[in-house]
Every structure is written in structure tokens, then in C-alpha cells.
Amino acid sequence: MSHQNLPPSRLRADAARALFAILEQGRSARDVLPNLQKPYADKDKAWIQEMVYGALRQVPLLQHWLRQLLDKPLKQKAKVVEHLILIGLYQLAFSRVSTHAAVSETVNATKHLQAPGLKGLVNAVLRTFIRTEMASQLPQDAHILAGLPKWLYKTLDTAYPEQLDAILAAMTQRAPVWLRVNRQRCSLDNLCKAFDKHKVDYQTSAQHPDALILSRSGDVTQLPGFEDGWFSVQDGAAQLAAQYLAPAPGERILDCCAAPGGKTGHILERQPQLAACIALDVDGARIARIEENLSRLGHQATMVCADATQSTWWDGVLFDRILLDAPCSATGVIRRHPDIRWLRKASDIEQLVTLQAKILDTLWPMLKPGGTLLYATCSLLPQENSQQILSFLSRTADAEWQPLSDGEAAQQPGRQILPAEQQMDGFYYARLLKSPTIDNKTR
Ligand SMILES: C[S@@+](CC[C@H](N)C(=O)[O-])C[C@H]1O[C@@H](n2cnc3c(N)ncnc32)[C@H](O)[C@@H]1O
Numbered sequence: 001m002s003h004q005n006l007p008p009s010r011l012r013a014d015a016a017r018a019l020f021a022i023l024e025q026g027r028s029a030r031d032v033l034p035n036l037q038k039p040y041a042d043k044d045k046a047w048i049q050e051m052v053y054g055a056l057r058q059v060p061l062l063q064h065w066l067r068q069l070l071d072k073p074l075k076q077k078a079k080v081v082e083h084l085i086l087i088g089l090y091q092l093a094f095s096r097v098s099t100h101a102a103v104s105e106t107v108n109a110t111k112h113l114q115a116p117g118l119k120g121l122v123n124a125v126l127r128t129f130i131r132t133e134m135a136s137q138l139p140q141d142a143h144i145l146a147g148l149p150k151w152l153y154k155t156l157d158t159a160y161p162e163q164l165d166a167i168l169a170a171m172t173q174r175a176p177v178w179l180r181v182n183r184q185r186c187s188l189d190n191l192c193k194a195f196d197k198h199k200v201d202y203q204t205s206a207q208h209p210d211a212l213i214l215s216r217s218g219d220v221t222q223l224p225g226f227e228d229g230w231f232s233v234q235d236g237a238a239q240l241a242a243q244y245l246a247p248a249p250g251e252r253i254l255d256c257c258a259a260p261g262g263k264t265g266h267i268l269e270r271q272p273q274l275a276a277c278i279a280l281d282v283d284g285a286r287i288a289r290i291e292e293n294l295s296r297l298g299h300q301a302t303m304v305c306a307d308a309t310q311s312t313w314w315d316g317v318l319f320d321r322i323l324l325d326a327p328c329s330a331t332g333v334i335r336r337h338p339d340i341r342w343l344r345k346a347s348d349i350e351q352l353v354t355l356q357a358k359i360l361d362t363l364w365p366m367l368k369p370g371g372t373l374l375y376a377t378c379s380l381l382p383q384e385n386s387q388q389i390l391s392f393l394s395r396t397a398d399a400e401w402q403p404l405s406d407g408e409a410a411q412q413p414g415r416q417i418l419p420a421e422q423q424m425d426g427f428y429y430a431r432l433l434k435s436p437t438i439d440n441k442t443r
Pocket residue numbers: 238256257258259260261262263264280281282283286306307308309325326327328
């Protein structure tokens with residue numbers, strides 16, 4: 001497809017539309033950005049993403065400035081112009097775009113938003129921002145400076161008073177691209193050789209036997225071996241799931257909440273001799289993505305589209321191991337998905353905790369005596385992690401937790417990985433063992 005050379009003002013208008021869709025309509029950046037970017041060349045797509053992601057990281061500060069610059073909020077039908085101003089302020093305060101281009105192209109963008117009548121207002125607001133040197137006037141509020149909603153800032157501050165600064169810094173950093181070699185198609189050594197030959201820079205990781213970390217981001221589908229399924233993109237923290245689950249030959253495995261199949265693929269790569277691998281998810285469209293991903297990698301699993309809070313789909317045959325990659329707040333992956341800061345609401349957390357508990361309780365009877373359930377989330381919130389597991393242990397007589405690696409002197413169940421720890425995303429894992437007593441009813 002040929003790419004048009006679109007005017008810079010159009011890029012700003014589309015960035016404003018995307019920001020509006022995320023902040024006002026609660027749509028995810030993943031849904032919104034590809035639609036807006038269709039006719040664009042790669043560099044323009046990257047520019048729009050950088051502006052939108054950058055603004056998402058600074059929403060409270062940009063809105064704080066906006067409130068001082070506008071006498072009153074714009075009417076609902078012109079709301080997108082407020083988001084255009086936020087994009088303009090972001091360019092002026094945080095980007096390397098020249099002041100002249102930031103002002104004139106943002107002002108010109110009003111015509112693409114069918115708001116030419118607001119051209120003068122946008123111009124006046126941006127010029128006042130420059131003239132009054134507002135960018136150097138920072139408020140005292142910690143959550144505004146951290147670029148987080150107040151509830152999330154408070155929760156993190158309470159949970160991690162010592163590590164808060166490091167967590168906040170990690171949330172604004174660019175996340176590295178991690179790859180996972182497909183052991184069934186290629187060794188890590190051979191993948192390194194292929195990358196060396198094509199001058200692709202990378203590092204390996206002592207804790208991750210299947211991983212490479214790329215030194216630069218780019219289109220991974222263009223890397224040697226992608227079409228042949230030699231590797232997948234998967235963060236280092238997510239790569240620990242198959243390692244901790246440690247499936248053995250002949251076992252029956254349930255990968256619950258499996259879509260798009262990142263961890264299913266890794267389980268099958270590490271243990272191709274399974275008796276069965278069942279990948280379950282409630283979302284049919286996302287199950288199709290598991291199929292696509294596994295087919296590129298050359299793996300097979302049994303797909304089940306079902307709600308994991310119900311056991312109606314289950315044939316009654318017990319599992320040796322279950323991975324539950326639970327639906328969660330995704331607060332551990334905010335550095336990759338800055339829209340999560342605004343899409344997730346304080347009221348979601350209680351609902352998520354209830355859902356996770358319900359899934360745990362539904363899956364537990366499906367596990368063999370002596371079997372293992374690995375609980376995982378990409379959350380930083382103790383309610384979804386250690387507190388969830390402690391509460392499960394307190395109501396489940398035949399469950400106990402087991403440290404995740406030898407010699408780990410854990411005081412409480414699970415491993416909480418904080419974002420950027422060994423370059424990984426924020427994640428939580430807890431390994432639960434079912435007591436080996438034989439239960440005649442479910443044998
Ligand atoms: C964290 S994502 C899973 C990522 C996946 N394990 C991987 O490694 O690629 C959580 C998944 O839970 C699924 N989910 C949410 N609620 C569910 C439910 N009640 N039953 C089954 N799956 C559910 C979502 O559709 C989503 O695909």
C-alpha cells in the first residue's frame with residue numbers, strides 16, 4: 001500500500017482524536033491508534049504514537065495548565081479541541097518539536113477537526129503558555145507530578161513507600177523489546193548467530209534461558225527467522241510463567257485466560273511431550289489470535305472458549321498443572337501501555353479481585369491432588385496479588401504455597417516483580433500446591 005505524505009497539521013489532529021477517544025470514550029490506545037494511522041508512513045505513525053503516549057504520561061499536568069489557560073471548559077461538541085491543546089502543550093513542554101511548528105501546525109489542525117472557528121483560541125492559549133513560561137510552573141501535588149490518577153498514586157505509595165520513586169521512574173521509561181526463542185525450531189545460540197549476521201544488537205539474560213533483549217525497537221517481523229517461527233515477542237517477566245509452571249512429559253495442562261497465547265506457546269516449547277494442553281479464554285476473537293500465534297510457531301493446543309468462573313466446559317478429567325494468568329489491573333505494564341493509567345478506575349479493582357477469587361475457586365477442584373496451580377498477574381497491587389493468595393489459602397484447606405525458586409526466603413507467598421527490575425515488566429507469581437491426599441470424589 002502506498003503511503004501518503006500527510007501535512008503535519010493532520011498528524012496533530014489525529015493525535016488529538018486519539019487522545020480524545022482514550023480519555024473521553026475509554027477506548028484503548030491499541031484499538032484507536034491503528035485506525036487513525038492507516039494512510040501514514042511509518043515515521044508519521046511513530047510520531048503520532050509518541051505524541052499520544054507522551055501526553056498520556058503527563059495528562060494531570062497538561063490538564064492543570066489547561067485549566068489555567070481556558071476561562072471555561074469547551075462545549076462537549078468541541079471537546080476534541082481541548083485534546084488538541086493538550087497535544088500542543090505537550091509538544092511545547094516536553095518534545096523536541098520547534099516552538100514555531102508546535103504552535104502553527106497545532107493551530108492549523110483545527111481545520112481537520114471541523115473547528116476552524118477555534119483557531120484563534122488555540123493560538124492564544126499556546127502563545128500565553130509560552131509567554132508566561134508556564135512550563136516551569138509546577139504544582140505541588142505528587143500525583144500530578146507523577147502523571148497518575150490520585151487513587152493509583154496513593155495505592156502505590158502505601159504499598160511501596162521505599163520503592164515508589166523507582167516505580168514512577170520506570171513507568172515513564174521506554175520498555176525494551178524482549179524476544180523468546182522457540183526451542184522447537186531454533187536454539188538460542190543459532191538465533192544469536194542469525195542476528196549477529198544481520199547486525200541486530202541484543203543482550204541475553206542470565207535468569208531467562210530463552211530470552212534475547214533487543215537494543216533497539218523496530219519491526220520485529222523483519223528480523224531473520226520471524227516468518228519461520230523462530231521466536232516470539234514476550235517480556236522477560238511473562239517468560240517466567242513456563243519456567244515456574246515447569247510442565248513435565250505426559251502431563252495434562254490447563255492454561256486459563258490464555259489469549260493471545262504468549263504463555264501457551266512457551267509452555268509447548270519447553271515441554272512438547274504433554275498429554276494435553278488446553279488453552280481457555282472467554283473472548284472468542286482473542287482465541288483466534290492464540291490459533292494464529294501457535295500456528296506460526298508450529299504448536300498445537302486444544303482451544304476452549306468459556307468463562308473460567310464456570311466449570312460447565314470441563315470434562316471432569318483432572319489437570320496436573322494449571323496456569324491462571326488472571327484478568328487484572330495491568331498496572332505492571334503501564335510503561336508499555338500508558339493508557340492504562342486512565343482506562344483503569346479505582347472502582348475496577350474490587351471487581352477484578354472478586355473475579356480473580358471466583359476463577360481460583362472454580363479451578364481448584366480441577367487440579368489433581370499433588371498438582372500445582374501457578375497464579376500470575378501483570379499487576380502491582382497487593383489486593384490482586386499477595387492479599388488475593390493469602391485470602392485463597394485461608395479458605396482452602398488443601399492448598400499451600402511454595403517458594404518459586406530454591407533458596408528464596410520469602411516471608412509471604414509469591415514473587416512481586418516491580419517494573420524495570422532486571423528490565424522486566426511488573427508482574428506477580430504465586431505457586432500453589434494441592435495437598436496429595438486422595439479425594440475419592442474427584443479422582
Ligand atoms: C492477561 S490476559 C492473558 C494473557 C495470556 N495468558 C498470554 O500470555 O498471552 C487475560 C485474559 O483473560 C481473559 N479473561 C477475562 N475474564 C475471563 C473469564 N471470566 N474467563 C476466561 N478468560 C477470561 C481475557 O480475555 C484475556 O485474554
